[in-house]
Amino acid sequence: MIDVMYFAWVRERIGESRERVETQAATVAGLVDELKAREPRYALAFEDLSALRVALDQELCDFDSPLDGVREVAFFPPMTGG
């Protein structure tokens, strides 16, 4: 089981800010494919991966990063701080 978090418009499209997900995926991209297959709202949120960023245990990572040992995955659009 892994904690998956969504922020900004990703959260709005999926309609959840956090959920526990049972996954067999080896990488972030694999997890995204599993989520997209669930329901249209996920497919819509993950439509264009170039518009998304991912953090694994609160560190920015890539979509091909392995999920081995990861407890928390977060998906969000490019950040707009400052």
Added chain:
Amino acid sequence: MRVRVQAQRFDTGAELEGFGAGGDVGAVVSFTGVVRGTGGLARMEIEHYPGMTENAIARFAQEARDRWGLADVLVIHRFGSLVPGEPIMMVATASRHRVAAFEAAEFLMDWLKSRAPFWKKEIGADGETWVAAKDEDETALDRW
């Protein structure tokens, strides 16, 4: 070094009181970001990633401190609902000479813009829009 992520409004003057005072500090630079009221903006909502935000900012602040040999660094960033004219965030740097203080403040601003996990939403008469990241904010990181 002070890093704060908070919903409450802050007072830039009060935060700078005594900042960097003493020692061999000869320069204090501060920048305050304010909510612009352009285009009939009613308010701005800022979302963040608790935990990751504080850690990321603390890391940038430590890097600025080491790289420019700063005597002190201060970063405050707000989240929640803000109206035009309110301060969003501030950075302050204290150093021996002004060049280091200015450069370190710019470095911090550039990193906060596109690497600190905040997302801004603008709410106006025409509805609400998530602020899109700008390419120039991403390329601004290259100079560091």
